[in-house]
Amino acid sequence: MPLSSSVRRVRSAARRLKRAAEAERIAFWRSRPVRPDQVLYESFAGNGMLCNPEAIFRHLLTDPAYAHLTHVWAISDDDAIERFRAEFADDRRVSFVRRGSASYRQALSVSGWLINNATFPTWFGKREGQVYLNTWHGTPLKLMGFDMPAGAVQSANTLRNFLMSDYLLAANPFMAETMYEGAYRLTNVYPGTIIEEGYPRIDRQRLDAAEEDAVRAELEQSGVALDGKPIVLFAPTWRGSSFDDPEDNIDELAAQLAQLQEGVGDDHVVVLKTHQIVHARAASRPALARSLAPNSIPTNVLLGASAGLVTDYSSIFFDYLASGRPIAFFTPDADLYSSGRGTYMPLDTLPGPVDADAARTGRALAALLHGAPPHPQYAAWAERFAPFEDGAATARVVDIVFGGARDGYRARPTARDGRKRLLVYLGGMKPNGITTSALNLLGAIDHSRYDVTALLPKRRGSTDPLTQARIPAEVRQVFRIGGMNGSKAVHLRRRIDEWRGSPRTPGTEPWHERLWNAEWMRVFGEARFDWVADFSGYGPVWTTLLLHAPAVSEGGPDPVRAIWMHNEMAADRERTVNGKASMKRGLGTVFAMYSEYDQLVSVSHQLTELNRAELAEYASGDHFRTVRNFPDVEHVIRGARRPLSDFFAESDAQYEAADQEIPPRPAWYDALQADEGELRWFVTIGRLSPEKNHARLIRSFQKVHAAHPESRLLIVGGGPLRADLQQQIDDAGLADAAFLTGAQRNPYALLAASDCFVLSSLYEGQPMVLIEAAICELPIVSTSFGSVYGALPEGAIRIVGQDDDALAAGMTAFLDGDVPAATLDVDAYRADVKAEFEALLAD
Template identity: 40%
Template sequence: MAQLSFMSRAHRRLVAETVARSRRLPVRKNTVLYEANSGRGAVCNPEAIFRALMAAPDMSHLKHLWVLEEDCLNDPIVAEFEKAKNVRFIEYKSLEYYYALGTAGYLVNNSTFPPELSKRPEQTYINTWHGTPLKRMGYDVEGGGPDTRNIIKNFLAADWILSPNPFTTETMLRKGYRLDGIFRGKIAEVGYPRVDHQFQGPLGRKQTLERLRASGTVVPAGAKIALYAPTWKGASFYDPLDEMASTAEFVTELQERLGPGWRVLLKVHQRVLAQADAHPELRDRLVPNHIPANTALAVSDALITDYSSIFYDYQALERPILFYIPDYDSYSGYRGLYQEPADWPGPIVTTVEAAAEALLAAPDEAVTDRLRAARQTYNPHDDGRASQRVVDLVFRGKDTGGTVISDFSDGRTSLLLYPGGLLPNGITSSCVNMLNSLDFDRFDVSVAYGHSTKPDALSFLSRIDPRIRLLPRIGRFTTGKKPLEQVLGAEFPWGDDARAPRARKDFHDEWRRCFGDARFDHVIDFSGYGPLWAGIFAAAPSGVKSIWQHNDMVSEVSKEINDSTPHERRLKQVFDLYNDFDTVVAVSPSLCELNRAGLQHYAPHTAFTYARNLIDGEAALARARPRFELQRPQAEAPQGADLRTQVRLLTDAYGGEAVAQAVEFETVLSTFLPPSEDTTFLTIGRMSPEKNQARMIRAFAQVHRENPATRLVMVGDGVLRESLRSLVQSLGLGDAVALTGQVSNPFPLYEAADCFVLSSDYEGQPMVILEARVLDLPIVSTRFASVTDALSDDQGLIVDRSDDALAEGMRAYLAGAVPQQAFDWKAYNAQALGEFLSAVRAA
C-alpha cells in the first residue's frame, strides 16, 4: 500500500511537471487533438470532423492526435490509420496526453477536457458538444451550478461551440449554461457533423452492417432493425444509476413480440457501457462503442428511446421514433425536461406490449406531421454536409452557410466576485447580504469559489440568489513540482514578491485555466485574506479590480496565535498585490483611514475607500422569531395524538417552512439558553486573539460576584476555545458561563438574551453589532477604531478596552443606563449598497 501511494504521488508529480512544462513550449499550430467522451472511442462529432479533414487535400499539412482510453487503443480505427504518417493515437491522461493538451494548435472535444486544461491564446478550441437537449441542463437543473463546474469552464475556454439549431443555442448554451454576458467565443449553428453519417447510400449501409457483424453484433439478413438507445439516469452525471437488468428484460421481451422480421439492438450511453458489458444476454445485441451512434442510426428502421437526445439526430431521417417511458413521473420530477411528451415526434408507450404494437402498426398521420415539423425546427442544417461547414469556418476561415453568433452581450454590467473560504463568519454573511441586494436586471453576477461539498459551502450556496452564476474552481494549477496553493504557503519559486514576472505569469495562466476567455466589467476579491485568489483576480485581463479589507490588516499581520504570526507571510503577499487593483475597500470609514495610513505605501496609485457591510434584517427577524407558538395548534390535535399526527396538523395549518423555523427556535433555546430568571449577556464571535473574549470572562466574573443572577452565553469557535474554557473553570464560573461552540442559527439567542457584549481589540465592521441592533438588543462594546461606524454613543454603550471598563458597562446595563435607538436597517442597507457600487466603480 505504501509503495502504491508513493507511485501515485510520483505520477501526480510527473503530470504536474508535464502540464507546467507544456505551457512554456511553442504551440504546434498544425496539430489537431481530438477527444470524445473522455477517450471512450473515436466517435461523435470529433470523429466526423477528423474524417472530413483527412479527406481534404488542402488539409494534408495537419497532424492528428486521437485520445483514447487504454481499453480503446485496440479499436478498429487504430488499425485503419496505422499506416497514416499524420495520425497517432495517445492514451487518455498519459503524460503524452497532457503534453499535447498544452501544445496542440487545435483542440476538438464533444464534452470536456479535464480541469488541467488552461487554453493558451495561440490554441483554437472547438467544443462540438453532443446533442440537442431534452433534459434540463446546467443551471436549469435545481442545484446544478456545482455539477456544471467543468462544463462551464470548458465553454468559457472555447473559441467555437457547435450548435445544431437555434433551440440548443438559446435554451442550453445561452440560458442553461448562462453564456450570455461573459462568453467571448463564437457559436456556430451549422448542424452536427456526426449526423452526416446518417446520410448513407446502399453501399454505406452494407459496410455498416458488415462492421456490426464483425464486432459480434447479430443482425440477420433482411431483418428490420429497431435500435433501443436509452439515456443514462441519475441525479448527477458523475453517478449514473444501474438499470441494466430492466433494460435487458425489455429488449428480450420486445424481440419476442416483434418476431424474426425484426432485430432489436441496444446502444447505451458511454456512462453506462460497463454496466451493459456485465450482462451476457446483451452482448450480441450491443452496438459496440467504436461504432458511432449515428452510423448505427443510419441502418436502423426505427428508434426506441426514453429521454435521450439521440432522437433529435434521428428525426433528420424522418423514420419512426418510439418513446418508452414507464418512469416519466419520477424522472421528470428530479431532472426536468425542456420539451413536454405531447410535443415529441413519436408515440409514447409505457409497456413492452404497447411498444411492439406501435412498431408493427401503420404510421399515424398526426405523428408523421409532428415528426416533419420537428425536423424543420431541430434539424435545419442536418443535410450531410455539416462537417464541411465546420472545416470551412474553423480551418479555412470561410463562411459557407449556417449562422455564426459572436455577440453575447445582454446590456447588463458583469461582476465576478470571490466570497472567501465560505466559513460561518461575518465575511460570508455580509457577502451573502450584499449579493442578494444587487439588481439582477442591471448586473450579471458571477461567484467564483473553491468547489466544495462541505456543509458550510452548501449553506452559502443555498443562501444566495439562484440568478447568480456559480463558477466553482476545480483542480489545481501547477507551477511545476507543487500546486500553486502549496507554493503560496511554503517556498515561493519567484521569491517573496508576488508581483515578480514568474508570479505574474503563473497567476495569469491560472486565470485562463479558471475562466478561459471570459471578460468581466468588475472583478472583486471580497475576501482579501489569501494570496491565491488575490493573485488570480489581479491577473484579470479586463475590468475594474477591487479587493476588500474586513479588518485592521496591519494588526492582522502581527496577530499572534500560539506564539506565532500565522498570517504574516500570506498577508504581505496580498499587500504586494494591492497595486494591481484599482480600489482597496475597507468595510468602514474609520477602518479605511487606519489601513490607508499603514498600507498605502504598498499601493501608492491605488484608491483606498470603504463600503459598509449590508445586513439581512428580514432573515434575522424571521430566524429569531417563529411565526407561531408550537403549543397553540397542539390543542387542536386529538388527545393522546402521537408526534407524527401533531407535526402533520402543524404543517397543514402553517406550512412546512414555518414549522421548521419554530422547531429550530425551540431547539436552539432549549440547548443553549434554557429558561431562567437570570439576566443573560450574549457575545458571538470567532475565538481568536483580536476578539479578546478572555477580557469579557474576567469582566463578567466581577459582575457575577456582585450579582449571581447573571449568566454569560458565548457563541463561536476557534483556536482559543479550550484556553477560554480553562479560564471559565479557573474563575469558578462553570455554572454561569456557557460556551456553545458554532451555532448555525444564533438569532433565537439574540431574541432571548438581555444584552449583547463585545470585547474586541479591533474589528472591521462587526456584523454581530448590526444583527443585535436589528433585533433591538442593548449593546455594550469596547472602543476599537471602527466601532463608531456601526454603533454611536446614542445607540449603545462604548467603553474602554479593559476588564474594569467592560465590567462597568455590564453594570450599566443592569442599572438601565445603556442607551438604545431604533435601527432603520433598510435605510442603512440602501446607503451601504450605494457605497459598495461606488467602491467598485459600478455606480
C-alpha cells in the first residue's frame, strides 16, 4: 500500500533531522584538536583489515620507534570487529570503529594519520595537522579514472581523495605515471609526493613454513578441504554491472570453478577468492562455500600460500609476479570487457596463458605447475611491474611517511609540463546560453599551452550526460560532491551575511576563513591553480569558494581571479518572475565580492561599458574586461544537418523498449513536416523568462500573422513563463500558428528548418543565438539593446525599437524580402575572440 503524504513528510523530516545531527557531530569533532599520535586505517570501505593499510599497521605495531602511536581501524561489519578485537585484545593501542558510525566520524575528524586503500566519504575534508597516505589497491590493468567511459563522474570522489593526499603509493613507475598522473590527471595540480617503493601488502606474500601452515589451517577450519594438496587460487575480478543478475552470475561462477578444478587436476585444490561485494552471496551456495576463502585471510597472504594463480582482469596478478610462480588468465568475456571497460595492455600480451574456457585454462596452468617452461612474457612483466618487491617495501614506505626520509628513497613530486593551470567553474550546466558559451570556451582553449580544470556541481539531475560529453577530453573535471562542513550556527552566520548582501571577504573573519578554506580542501584538496574563473557569475557559494583558492605555490602569489558577466548585471538583479525578484539578494552578494576579483569579464564590448558604468560602486573601472563568446561552428553545423526525425529517436526507443505506445508528435513538429514550402517560419531560441520578452514577440507576431496568414512562429526553450505564454497564444487564437517547443537538445535543426531568426529581448549579454543564426545564414531581426550592436558585423541584423509595432515591422520587412541573410567570417571572428582571451590570461 502506498504511503500517505503525511507519513512521507514525517519520514523525510526524520531523515533531515538525522543528517543535521550527524553534521553537528562532525562539526564538533572537526573543531577539536588533531591527535598527532593516532592512526586511522580503512581498506575497501571497511571490508576488513586488508591490503596495504594492514601491512603498514602490522609493521608500525611491532616497530619500537613507533610504539607511541595508537591505531584505529574502520570496519563495516560488527562480526569482523569482534574477530579482530579478539586478536588484539592484549594491545591497548589498537581499537575499532564501525565505518559510518559516530565513532568513525570522530576518528576521521581527529586522527593525525589517515591511511586508506580506496576513498573516504564525500563529507571528509583533510584538516590542518592531518597526514593522509592513500595506498590505492593495485596496479591497474583495467582502464581507470578519466580513461574509463564516463570516468569523470565515476572518479569524482577518488580524484578528490587523491588531491587531498599528502602521499600516494605506487607499486611501480607504470602505476604512478599511467594511473595517478595520467588517468586521474594529477600532473601539474597535485603538490604531494608519489612514493614508488613497492607495495607493503606484497611483503605479506613472503611466508615461512609456520605461516603457510596457519593459512592452510584457517582455510580448512572455514570448510575448504585441502587434504594436504597445494593450492591454486582462483581470483576473478568484480565486473560491476555484470552482477546485476546475481543468481545467474553465481551459477556461472560455480560452473567455472568446477571446470577449472577439472582442468587443474586432482593433485591441486582450487580455492576461490571473490571480490568483497560477491563474497556473501557466494558463501550462501554450498558448491562455492566448500572452496571459498574467508575474508579474514588477507589476499596477499593467500597468494603467498598458493602454488599458482588463475585470474582475469584483476590487479592481483601484478602482486603475484613477485613470487615467480605461474599465472593463467581465464577471460570468457574478453571482447565484451575490452570494449566496455577497456584495458591498458592487450590481453594477448599478458604473462601467462589466456583462454576463454575454464577447463583449458586449468590444464594450461597445470602444465606450468608440472615443469613446463615459464611463459615468455613473465620475466619482462615481473621486471616492469614488480621491480621493488624485495620484502622491505613496508619499511621503506614507513620511513618516508612517518620518518620523513627522502635521501636514497624513490619519493618524488608529480610531473609538471609547464602549462599554465586554469580552473573554470562552468555553472549549473543547464541547457542555456551560459552552458553553451562555457563548453565553447573549453573547446577553443589551446590545451597544449593550458592545463584546464572544470569545476561542476554534482547533484541529482544537475548535469545532462550529453552536455557533459561535450567537455573536451583534455579537461580535468572536478565535482563538488557531498555537503559543506561546519556547524549550523556558522552556516546561519554565513547565510545572514548573504541575505544582507554583505558577505565576508577572505581574511576578514577567522570563522569565515576556516569555513571556506575547509571547503576548498574538501573539494580540491591541495590542488593549486594560476588562474581561476567563475564563468557563471550568479551563485554566491561558487563565487566565494573561488575567492579562497590558495596561492599558486607555497609562499607564492595568489592566483588571478576572474568572474564573468553574461548580461547587463544591474538589470538582471532587478528582473522579476511572477512578481518576485528572485536574483536580487544573490546577485547583490556576488556584486559585493566584485572588488576581490581581478578581472570582471563581460561578453561584448558594449556590455563592458554598461557594466563598468552601472557597477562602479562595486569595483574600479580598470578591472572590467571583454571576452566575447566563442562559437562552436562544427557543433552548430552538425546539429543543423540532422533530420527533424532525430528529435524523437531516443524517446521512441525508450517507449519501444518498455513495450509502450509511442505518443503523438507535438503540433509544431507535424506543422513543420507538413510544410511543403508555402509557410514562412520565424524562430527564436531562449529561456522563457522576463528579460527575453516573449510576450511582446507573441503580440508582434499576432499583428504579422493577421496580415500574413502563411507566417508561423517557433519559440524554443523552457522556463518559468511557459504556462503564461501558452495561455497568451491560446487567447490570441494563435494555437495553430505559434508554438512553444520546450527546450531541445538540438535547437540548430529548428534553426535550419526556419526562415528568419527573431529576438525580442529587453537586454542580453552577447546572445550566442545571434552568432548561431548567422552560422546557419538566417536573416535576423532583433530589438535594440546595448550588446546587440557589435554582436555581428554592421548590417547583419535588422535592429528595431523596443515596442510591439517596431518588432512587427521588422518581421514584416523580412516577409517583404528586405532583410537579407546574415553572414559571419567565422575564422576572423574566432581569431579576434581568442586574442581577447589570451590577453586576459596574460594579465
